[in-house]
Amino acid sequence: MSDFFFALVADYGVPIVFVVTFLSCLALPVPSSILMLTSGGFAATGDLTLSTVLAAAFIGAVLGDNAGYWIARASGDRMQNWLEKNPKRNALRHKSQSFMEKWGGASVFFSCWLVAPLGPYVNYVSGLTRFTWLRFALWGIAGEVVWVSLYVGLGFTFADNITLIASMLSNASGFITAMGVAIGLGIWLWKSSKPRMDKQVQRPHI
Amino acid sequence: MIDRIKYLWARHRLVVIAFLSVLVIIGYFAIKTFSAMIYWQDPAHKNQDIEPWMTPRYVSLSYRLPPEILGPVLCLEKGAPPRRISIGKIAAENNLTIEELQARIDEAAAAWWAELARKKP
Numbered sequence: 001m002s003d004f005f006f007a008l009v010a011d012y013g014v015p016i017v018f019v020v021t022f023l024s025c026l027a028l029p030v031p032s033s034i035l036m037l038t039s040g041g042f043a044a045t046g047d048l049t050l051s052t053v054l055a056a057a058f059i060g061a062v063l064g065d066n067a068g069y070w071i072a073r074a075s076g077d078r079m080q081n082w083l084e085k086n087p088k089r090n091a092l093r094h095k096s097q098s099f100m101e102k103w104g105g106a107s108v109f110f111s112c113w114l115v116a117p118l119g120p121y122v123n124y125v126s127g128l129t130r131f132t133w134l135r136f137a138l139w140g141i142a143g144e145v146v147w148v149s150l151y152v153g154l155g156f157t158f159a160d161n162i163t164l165i166a167s168m169l170s171n172a173s174g175f176i177t178a179m180g181v182a183i184g185l186g187i188w189l190w191k192s193s194k195p196r197m198d199k200q201v202q203r204p205h206i
Numbered sequence: 207m208i209d210r211i212k213y214l215w216a217r218h219r220l221v222v223i224a225f226l227s228v229l230v231i232i233g234y235f236a237i238k239t240f241s242a243m244i245y246w247q248d249p250a251h252k253n254q255d256i257e258p259w260m261t262p263r264y265v266s267l268s269y270r271l272p273p274e275i276l277g278p279v280l281c282l283e284k285g286a287p288p289r290r291i292s293i294g295k296i297a298a299e300n301n302l303t304i305e306e307l308q309a310r311i312d313e314a315a316a317a318w319w320a321e322l323a324r325k326k327p
Contacts, residue, residue: 006259010292038259045263047290160268161254167242175235178228185225192218193210 002031002166006038014039014052018060021148025064026071027120032061033151033173034166040155041162054152061144062137065112065123069136072127097129104131105139112143113150115177256308258294265293269315279314280307 008016017039024032036057043050076083083089100107104126111122126136151169158165214222245251254268266276277284280293281300297307 003257003259006257007292007294010259010261010290011295013290041264042261042290045261045267046288047261047263159264160270163254163257164246167246168239171235171239171242175232175239178231178235182225182228182232185221185228189214189218189221189225190210193214 002034005031005035009035009039009042010047013048014056017053018056021057021060022064022067025061025120025123026068027124033116033147034170036148036151037155037166037169038162040152040157041159043152044156044159050152050156054148057148057152058144061112061148062141065119065140065144066137068120068123069127069133072124073130073133074127076128076130093129096125100126100129100131105135108136108139109143112140113147115180116147116173117177118180256293256304256311258292258297258304260293261290262293262296263288263290265311269311271311271315271318275314275318276311279310 005016005020017035020030020035021032024030036053039048039053039057040050042048043053083093107122108126108131111119123140125131154165154169155162211222256265260268262273262276262280262282265271265280266273269276273288276282280296281302282296293304293307296302297304
């Protein structure tokens with residue numbers, strides 16, 4: 001499937017880079033990371049120009065992030081009543097709100113590049129929890145600068161073997177993302193088992 | 207520890223299952239990374255086979271072949287300005303398969319390298 005998008009870049013150029021990075025920020029299954037590597041490679045060969053590739057990928061990604069944020073924010077406002085009706089749903093919402101208050105900036109920043117597969121979902125959560133838009137946008141821009149320059153730069157540098165660098169990076173990115181999710185779930189499980197266990201021990205058996 | 211696991215299994219079974227599945231995914235990526243490393247260590251795999259998405263200039267860079275050698279191999283018009291076109295399109299326009307193009311490139315590359323070796327003893 002990636003090859004299909006690579007061929008599109010070869011035939012139609014930079015607009016494809018823009019469309020694909022935009023769509024990937026909305027959780028659509030398009031191979032944006034390796035597409036940026038390929039475009040970086042094409043920039044090295046002279047088929048595309050480096051500055052336009054960087055600009056297209058960056059603008060596509062930033063617009064995509066913000067589109068995701070506002071879609072989620074608008075639907076969150078519409079679901080207000082539905083969310084507040086059920087105490088469990090409401091509690092979840094408040095919990096994620098306080099999480100975003102504390103860790104929102106870092107989550108947005110790292111989900112743009114280090115754990116990129118989580119990016120679109122962090123955009124949606126940011127919108128749903130009404131995370132401050134300016135903070136979201138600025139951390140997002142910072143993250144996308146890293147994502148775009150990292151992938152396009154690597155493609156440009158290792159242009160003579162894109163297949164190698166693509167397979168290396170997609171494995172590494174999958175590994176790091178899975179690691180991050182495991183650590184997050186692990187911490188959650190550890191925390192949520194501790195205090196209640198103490199209570200359980202204290203409670204006399206009947 | 208066992209009490210903890212028992213408690214979590216009773217109360218948050220779905221999260222525990224999610225956690226375990228993520229561990230399996232980590233293992234999967236670790237194995238994939240490892241096998242990719244072994245694959246690319248092999249010098250025979252260092253030359254990247256052509257793919258339909260590549261462009262003539264990309265092939266030229268990857269195979270270190272000058273455009274004047276590669277041009278005729280890819281049925282490009284002599285003296286035409288360089289343009290962005292995919293190997294897939296070139297193959298389709300000239301009624302060739304990717305394998306046939308690959309064979310032509312390999313042949314030209316071998317000849318080119320032999321000539322270079324002859325010039326530089």
